[in-house]
Amino acid sequence: MSTLEIKDLHVSVDTEDGAKEILKGVTLTIKGGETHAIMGPNGSGKSTLAYSIAGHPKYTVTAGTVTLDGEDVLAMSVDERARAGLFLAMQYPVEVPGVSVANFLRTAKTAIDGEAPKLRTWVKDVNTALEQLDLDASFSQRSVNEGFSGGEKKRHEIAQLELLDPTFAVLDETDSGLDIDALKTVSEGVNRFRAKEDRGVLLITHYTRILRYIQPDFVHVFVAGRIAEEGGPELAEQLEAEGYDKYTKVRA
Template sequence: MSTLQITDLHVSVDTEDGPKQILKGVTLTIDDGETHAIMGPNGSGKSTLAYSIAGHPKYTVTGGSVTLDGEDVLAMSVDERARAGLFLAMQYPVEVPGVSVSNFLRTAKTAIDGEAPKLRHWVKDVNKALQDLNLDPSFGTRSVNEGFSGGEKKRHEIAQLELLDPKVAILDETDSGLDIDALKVVSDGVNRFRAKEGKGVLLITHYTRILRYITPDRVHVFVDGKIADQGGPELADQLEAEGYDKYLTKV
């Protein structure tokens, strides 16, 4: 079972002109095994939502709550959130020079599980995860995200998703910058994750095309730090046809 419950979340970010409110009351529940898509124009606060849930220090929660299976996520440190079962696939994965992918994956797995993975199985699991995402086995010896192409970075994020096996995955524009082949490979990875029992997905995207490969249970339209509309997968089709204009003019 895994339920991510976001209630009336208010988040601000520090700017030169003082704190600026980005999220203005977001309420959203991802129930056991559900996939929700959040769509919205640039600057609507989609990424802020993702980073706030993960605990990025840049963002200050000024109100509301986030719970995972009833546990208070906002009271946890960044790494505690991950160990509690949250995973954020980042839009811009960060380079960590000199730290090999294999060392990074093993250190993360050890941290999440509380014990080092059995080496023999682990090597096999890593090779399979890389292979499934069309990443060469030599990928393990490269420094984390350093010199990766845009597509490699995103595929590496999804390989981590599969290996670390969280309860709820937040995918922040994982589809942006991917060509059609890479998009399929990444979508397949996300779908393998979703096929497991009780996994939640919060899929943040600017475009509808990834939703052709990953069918959401619910679609939320995000405008100006709030959910402006929600519905089933058909809402995505409507957005594709009409764009965000009607929501923007309302603001």
Template sequence: MSTLEIKNLHVSVETKEGSKQILRGVDLTINSGETHAIMGPNGSGKSTLAYSIAGHPKYEITDGEVLLDGENVLEMSVDERARAGMFLAMQYPVEVPGVSVSNFLRTAKTAIDGEAPALRTWVKDVKSAMAQLRMDDSFAERSVNEGFSGGEKKRHEILQLELLKPKFAILDETDSGLDVDALRIVSEGVNRVKDNTDAGILLITHYTRILRYIKPDFVHVFVAGRVAEEGGPELAERLEAEGYDRYLQGATA
């Protein structure tokens, strides 16, 4: 059992007008095997939370801490966070021309485990994961995300998730840009990871459609850089019906 604790997290970002506070005291605890959905309107701080935990240099932590099994993640470099068991599926995966998917995946696995995986077992694992994500074998020889469709990029993110087996996965709007078939395939991959590794999942989304496939244990409503309300799956259903107006009316800038 592992635990990820976010305590009183405050985060600012530098803008043309100066430093702007985005997160204003976020508290959230995720345990192994739990799925937490974060929902909220644009600009509420959802992606800022994801990138701050992952270690993006653009975001300045001004207060609070993020603990992974008692160790302060914020004191770790980005690669140390990955080796400790953190994973971020990006909303907009970047292209890496000249680096094949197969080389990228094996290099990442070697860096996280501290040793290269046995080649025969690794090839078998990669092919199996790709098949379950409906990815053709030729995909492994393409350059990372170069010329990929939106669905291919998101499936590649979940392919990494399945092979790297982190303790905690942060999925930043993994459902954006996906058609119904791709959404179902990606969701099935996330569910396999949770079932097979007992990973904790932090799922950031605007919409409830992905929650029909990935059932959350907890739902957190983000407004103006804070958790405005928490509940179970029924909270997501209420948001679908009512929207965020009642939260925004009381939010301060």
């Protein structure tokens, strides 16, 4: 069974006033087949955790470890992390003008697998993934995220997830900006990924609505750069009813 293990992770970011610590000792273990939801107020460090796992250069790990099946993730470059089986669906996907979705996906798949996919099979796989996410086949000829609606950006991220097929997916507020139909479509894509053997998901969200479609095994409350409480799916319902006040007041 694959394991993504985060131990006592401290992360800082450079600001005009100097380095500011965002993550203050995060410990979390995700095993293949598990879905973990992280919920917390704005500014609590949820996205910092996601980007730190992926290797964003803006964030500096000052202490702690991240390992994937015992291998040191923090020693890997961003592309090495992807090849090792990590995937990040970004909260704000960036535009890549002049690069078509089709070329982007095939280049990414080739880089991860070490060889180009067979063209005839690949075109069929791409069209199937797009169709399942309510995206027309012509979508593959558009420039990556250029002029995409919020829903198209998020559905494209899940198409990447399905086609690249990592071991662990970190989904950073994949539900933000989605209407109910798009939310259901995206959730179905995530659930198709979860149904594969030994796949793990770290789902970052503010709201419980996506958790009605993607049932987590564990819920973690994230406040002020730390995990303040952990529990099962019932914890999400408690947060929906009561909010984060009892956690933020303790930290204040």
